[in-house]
Amino acid sequence: xxxxxxxxxxxxxxxxxxxxxxxxxxxxxxxxxxxxxxxxxxxxxxxxxxxxxxxxxxxxxxxxxxxxxxxxxxxxxxxxxxxxxxxxxxxxxxxxxxxxxxxxxxxxxxxxxxxxxxxxxxxxxxxxxxxxxxxxxxxxxxxxxxxxxxxxxxxxxxxxxxxxxxxxxxxxxxxxxxxxxxxxxxxxxxxxxxxxxxxxxxxxxxxxxxxxxxxxxxxxxxxxxxxxxxxxxxxxxxxxxxxxxxxxxxxxxxxxxxxxxxxxxxxxxxxxxxxxxxxxxxxxxxxxxxxxxxxxxxxxxxxxxxxxxxxxxxxxxxxxxxxxxxxxxxxxxxxxxxxxxxxxxxxxxxxxxxxxxxxxxxxxxxxxxxxxxxxxxxxxxxxxxxxxxxxxxxxxxxxxxxxxxxxxxxxxxxxxxxxxxxxxxxxxxxxxxxxxxxxxxxxxxxxxxxxxxxxxxxxxxxxxxxxxxxxxxxxxxxxxxxxxxxxxxxxxxxxxxxxx
Numbered sequence: 001x002x003x004x005x006x007x008x009x010x011x012x013x014x015x016x017x018x019x020x021x022x023x024x025x026x027x028x029x030x031x032x033x034x035x036x037x038x039x040x041x042x043x044x045x046x047x048x049x050x051x052x053x054x055x056x057x058x059x060x061x062x063x064x065x066x067x068x069x070x071x072x073x074x075x076x077x078x079x080x081x082x083x084x085x086x087x088x089x090x091x092x093x094x095x096x097x098x099x100x101x102x103x104x105x106x107x108x109x110x111x112x113x114x115x116x117x118x119x120x121x122x123x124x125x126x127x128x129x130x131x132x133x134x135x136x137x138x139x140x141x142x143x144x145x146x147x148x149x150x151x152x153x154x155x156x157x158x159x160x161x162x163x164x165x166x167x168x169x170x171x172x173x174x175x176x177x178x179x180x181x182x183x184x185x186x187x188x189x190x191x192x193x194x195x196x197x198x199x200x201x202x203x204x205x206x207x208x209x210x211x212x213x214x215x216x217x218x219x220x221x222x223x224x225x226x227x228x229x230x231x232x233x234x235x236x237x238x239x240x241x242x243x244x245x246x247x248x249x250x251x252x253x254x255x256x257x258x259x260x261x262x263x264x265x266x267x268x269x270x271x272x273x274x275x276x277x278x279x280x281x282x283x284x285x286x287x288x289x290x291x292x293x294x295x296x297x298x299x300x301x302x303x304x305x306x307x308x309x310x311x312x313x314x315x316x317x318x319x320x321x322x323x324x325x326x327x328x329x330x331x332x333x334x335x336x337x338x339x340x341x342x343x344x345x346x347x348x349x350x351x352x353x354x355x356x357x358x359x360x361x362x363x364x365x366x367x368x369x370x371x372x373x374x375x376x377x378x379x380x381x382x383x384x385x386x387x388x389x390x391x392x393x394x395x396x397x398x399x400x401x402x403x404x405x406x407x408x409x410x411x412x413x414x415x416x417x418x419x420x421x422x423x424x425x426x427x428x429x430x431x432x433x434x435x436x437x438x439x440x441x442x443x444x445x446x447x448x449x450x451x452x453x454x455x456x457x458x459x460x461x462x463x464x465x466x467x468x469x470x471x472x473x474x475x476x477x478x479x480x481x482x483x484x485x486x487x488x489x490x491x492x493x494x495x496x497x498x499x500x
């Protein structure tokens with residue numbers, strides 16, 4: 001490597017490293033500034049300790065070159081004060097004497113290098129370059145520790161496919177690894193042409209579910225430019241940022257656009273309410289890997305959400321067409337799904353369980369359409385043989401679905417929903433907790449919808465009549481606890497539950 005290449009390499013290595021020069025002598029200060037700027041260091045100069053302390057409120061130094069004797073205090077006291085705010089700060093002491101006491105005092109406060117006046121430009125560069133290598137070594141070690149800690153986090157992200165759970169995980173990890181006070185995750189809804197808040201921390205709970213148009217504010221700018229937008233005291237001076245929000249100089253934030261080659265899938269916002277330390281481009285660089293892996297995980301999750309939406313849309317349509325041909329069962333499965341999901345939500349089921357229940361409720365009666373309509377529509381009492389045929393419909397439903405790849409394993413719920421809590425049901429005579437919880441939930445909803453629907457052998461019951469009949473069946477055909485919750489928490493609202 002020739003000298004020009006070596007110099008270029010040193011210049012590149014120095015770029016982005018901030019050096020604070022605190023020196024009462026203007027001439028020494030100017031020499032340090034000029035020489036170091038030529039090496040591409042970012043240099044800030046101060047004539048006294050207080051000026052440096054004031055600047056440290058909104059600036060981050062990597063290296064501090066501090067004279068031992070300053071107009072308002074000694075340099076060692078200043079370095080200790082700066083070190084409290086910037087734990088990784090590297091110090092270089094300037095002194096007019098090389099006594100043993102000065103060297104020991106310098107080392108005691110963590111200033112690992114010393115320049116003895118008068119020093120040459122070569123000595124200055126040699127010491128600062130050594131300090132810079134130390135800074136970069138510390139940064140590299142911290143980055144390695146960060147990536148090591150993030151490896152497990154990223155693994156968890158990529159294993160989580162459910163959007164709600166993934167959103168909570170992303171928010172929790174983003175807050176923890178950036179020491180932020182608040183965060184929110186917005187995902188793109190391309191059909192509604194908006195972003196929806198799916199997870200948030202440190203903000204009012206009402207923000208969840210809020211829709212945002214991706215055309216204004218910092219979120220819109222992050223999407224438009226396809227790059228992170230940092231908001232702090234420095235960046236707010238930029239016109240394209242200042243024009244998009246009101247900023248009183250308090251706190252800081254970053255908006256990260258999330259997405260892959262097929263476009264933006266969401267935005268992650270992190271915020272610090274405190275004035276110091278402010279979020280900056282360094283935080284953007286530190287989180288690059290996390291953000292790229294978060295983008296992958298979010299894209300996978302949104303694809304999964306679209307698959308679910310497609311399934312529910314197509315399944316609901318086909319079942320409605322089937323049931324429309326039967327005057328006694330129009331919208332039956334849709335109503336059962338709504339009531340079953342409302343009961344599941346009331347007892348604290350997870351969204352995954354509610355979706356499983358909804359899928360089961362839409363499909364549980366597909367086998368019924370294979371039974372002779374003359375039996376299903378018979379206005380008089382069924383014979384034993386006819387009743388045995390009807391009892392086959394859960395198994396017929398499973399046979400029809402066996403070759404269909406589904407996201408959820410609906411089989412156990414479908415085959416068990418006609419079991420009775422007292423063991424008198426079919427097909428296996430299970431009782432109480434032997435019957436899966438979601439099958440017991442489906443049974444309560446199915447029974448209520450059946451009671452309030454017209455049948456060939458009887459008219460539809462009123463809501464009050466059906467409620468009384470349910471309570472009579474509690475502990476016998478139906479789970480007593482679930483039935484009571486259904487009556488008190490679902491039916492008591494006086495209106496059909498909203499579709500989930």
